[in-house]
Amino acid sequence: xxxxxxxxxxxxxxxxxxxxxxxxxxxxxxxxxxxxxxxxxxxxxxxxxxxxxxxxxxxxxxxx
Numbered sequence: 001x002x003x004x005x006x007x008x009x010x011x012x013x014x015x016x017x018x019x020x021x022x023x024x025x026x027x028x029x030x031x032x033x034x035x036x037x038x039x040x041x042x043x044x045x046x047x048x049x050x051x052x053x054x055x056x057x058x059x060x061x062x063x064x
């Protein structure tokens with residue numbers, strides 16, 4: 001993965017628009033498989049982090 005969110009993250013949001021698959025989310029934000037993918041599952045998923053921007057690795061394709 002080319003983008004890695006580290007402990008140095010200051011929650012500025014600069015990484016979010018860089019992701020071609022919409023796999024990066026704000027802290028405490030629920031996410032959906034359908035955001036930026038062709039998957040039909042539109043159910044909201046629980047946040048992965050409530051403190052920092054986070055990446056949903058299963059949605060990644062471009063950075064691998």
